[in-house]
Amino acid sequence: MALIQFIQAGVEIPIFNAYSRSLKSKLIHIATAGKLSAHASGHVIVRALHGLDFSFADGDRVGLIGHNGAGKSTLLRVLSGVYAPTQGQAVRQGSLSSLIDVSLGIDLESTGRENIYLRGALLGLSKNEINARLDEIIAFSELGDFIDMPVRTYSSGMNLRLAFSVSTVIQPEILLMDEWLSVGDEGFKHKAEARLAELVESTKILVIASHSRDLILKTCNRVLWLEHGMIKMDGAPDEVCAAYFG
Amino acid sequence: MVLPIKLNKLFHLLGLIVTLGWHDIRGRYRRSVIGPFWLTISMGVIIACIGLVFGGIFNTPMDEYLPFLAAGIILWTFVTGAINEGCTSFVSAEGVIKQLPIPLFVHVLRVVWRNILMLAHHIVILPLVLLVMGKSVSLIALLAIPGFVLVVLCLSWLAFFFAIVCTRYRDLPQIVASVLQVGFYFTPIIWMPALLPERLGAAILDWNPFYHVLELLRAPLLGSAPGITSWLVVGAITILGWGLTLLLFAHVKHRIAYWL
Numbered sequence: 001m002a003l004i005q006f007i008q009a010g011v012e013i014p015i016f017n018a019y020s021r022s023l024k025s026k027l028i029h030i031a032t033a034g035k036l037s038a039h040a041s042g043h044v045i046v047r048a049l050h051g052l053d054f055s056f057a058d059g060d061r062v063g064l065i066g067h068n069g070a071g072k073s074t075l076l077r078v079l080s081g082v083y084a085p086t087q088g089q090a091v092r093q094g095s096l097s098s099l100i101d102v103s104l105g106i107d108l109e110s111t112g113r114e115n116i117y118l119r120g121a122l123l124g125l126s127k128n129e130i131n132a133r134l135d136e137i138i139a140f141s142e143l144g145d146f147i148d149m150p151v152r153t154y155s156s157g158m159n160l161r162l163a164f165s166v167s168t169v170i171q172p173e174i175l176l177m178d179e180w181l182s183v184g185d186e187g188f189k190h191k192a193e194a195r196l197a198e199l200v201e202s203t204k205i206l207v208i209a210s211h212s213r214d215l216i217l218k219t220c221n222r223v224l225w226l227e228h229g230m231i232k233m234d235g236a237p238d239e240v241c242a243a244y245f246g
Numbered sequence: 247m248v249l250p251i252k253l254n255k256l257f258h259l260l261g262l263i264v265t266l267g268w269h270d271i272r273g274r275y276r277r278s279v280i281g282p283f284w285l286t287i288s289m290g291v292i293i294a295c296i297g298l299v300f301g302g303i304f305n306t307p308m309d310e311y312l313p314f315l316a317a318g319i320i321l322w323t324f325v326t327g328a329i330n331e332g333c334t335s336f337v338s339a340e341g342v343i344k345q346l347p348i349p350l351f352v353h354v355l356r357v358v359w360r361n362i363l364m365l366a367h368h369i370v371i372l373p374l375v376l377l378v379m380g381k382s383v384s385l386i387a388l389l390a391i392p393g394f395v396l397v398v399l400c401l402s403w404l405a406f407f408f409a410i411v412c413t414r415y416r417d418l419p420q421i422v423a424s425v426l427q428v429g430f431y432f433t434p435i436i437w438m439p440a441l442l443p444e445r446l447g448a449a450i451l452d453w454n455p456f457y458h459v460l461e462l463l464r465a466p467l468l469g470s471a472p473g474i475t476s477w478l479v480v481g482a483i484t485i486l487g488w489g490l491t492l493l494l495f496a497h498v499k500h501r502i503a504y505w506l
Contacts, residue, residue, distance in 0.1 A: 022417045109273060124258065
């Protein structure tokens with residue numbers, strides 16, 4: 001069973017400028033009791049998320065909506081466990097995978113094959129598991145002989161096809177996405193679409209951030225509307241979408 | 247949200263560290279025809295040049311000086327490489343840290359492992375030098391193995407510690423590099439301890455942690471057992487250092503991602 005529970009969770013992100021990132025300035029500041037410093041201390045804190053209370057359980061297909069800067073990406077990061085909440089609690093049970101940046105960790109100098117191992121390892125697959133699925137991944141990516149060429153020789157479409165093929169081999173209990181992935185030319189698109197739909201189908205909890213009403217209505221059974229880092233509305237898609245998109 | 251890491255998870259993370267470290271090394275000799283030997287050759291050239299110039303200046307017999315220099319430079323490159331690159335291990339993994347919840351120690355050990363691999367490329371020069379100079383390797387060289395384990399443990403906390411503070415204070419890596427540069431001149435690498443006047447020698451050597459770290463490995467490789475002082479000094483630094491690092495890490499581990 002997969003579960004996500006937030007209890008009064010909040011995130012405050014410190015924003016550093018060049019001054020507050022410098023140890024030298026810090027030492028001078030201490031040594032002179034701060035008198036010498038004409039700079040602002042540079043200690044700005046952004047309250048990115050505040051007082052979030054919700055829980056997701058098996059079967060939840062959650063859409064995150066909200067304007068730019070409302071906290072969607074930060075919330076996805078907290079959900080993935082990259083950010084720990086600075087206030088409250090965030091509990092997560094179940095294996096997790098994120099399709100937020102599928103090209104992450106792709107090294108341009110390495111061959112496609114090497115990148116499959118690299119990206120696979122980052123995603124939590126062991127070498128044996130990757131070996132077992134290598135042929136399947138290569139076949140799906142339709143890269144053919146290009147798989148043994150350095151990725152820098154790839155077109156951007158081929159690059160994405162490779163990244164997509166590796167990233168979608170694992171079947172997590174919790175899946176995080178930032179907008180729907182659209183990959184490749186017409187032929188590949190359909191295949192990718194089918195694979196993605198299958199992945200979403202088999203995952204227990206899906207959380208997807210999106211600006212698309214159609215996508216939200218099609219995929220989700222629950223929508224969270226974020227505004228200024230707080231939940232403005234949490235409910236059924238038609239209701240929340242009607243209020244948000246107007 | 248930190249679960250106790252299970253054993254199979256740990257194995258997986260070790261595999262990840264090994265994969266990433268190897269990947270880094272392969273990246274260094276990609277697109278070069280002679281591949282891995284490039285790392286070895288460039289180190290060999292450095293040793294030959296310094297050996298010719300300073301061997302002449304100090305007027306020390308080559309069969310004594312060259313093995314000492316070769317071992318010294320190779321090990322020093324390893325030590326400083328692990329610390330210097332350790333400083334930036336979180337900063338250079340920013341993309342991964344902000345996307346995937348991989349335990350942070352993985353990024354540090356990747357750097358340590360990468361430098362161990364570099365050492366493996368460089369160390370092959372030493373037996374060659376010993377052979378050319380007509381020196382033999384004694385069984386004492388085996389003492390370098392426990393010494394190596396201790397040194398790696400010591401370097402790991404240094405890399406971990408500096409990875410954390412250098413993520414917060416971005417001007418620190420340059421300071422660390424300068425300190426290590428000074429350490430290079432104060433540590434017997436291109437000069438031999440016997441060249442120092444006795445009283446100065448005691449002060450420079452006994453109080454120099456770099457000297458003790460090098461001694462643990464260099465002395466056995468060159469055929470003498472390292473002094474008990476070196477074992478104690480490095481052992482104490484390792485234990486205290488890990489204590490300090492773990493305390494610091496427990497305190498700030500949730501903030502590191504926000505600092506990036």
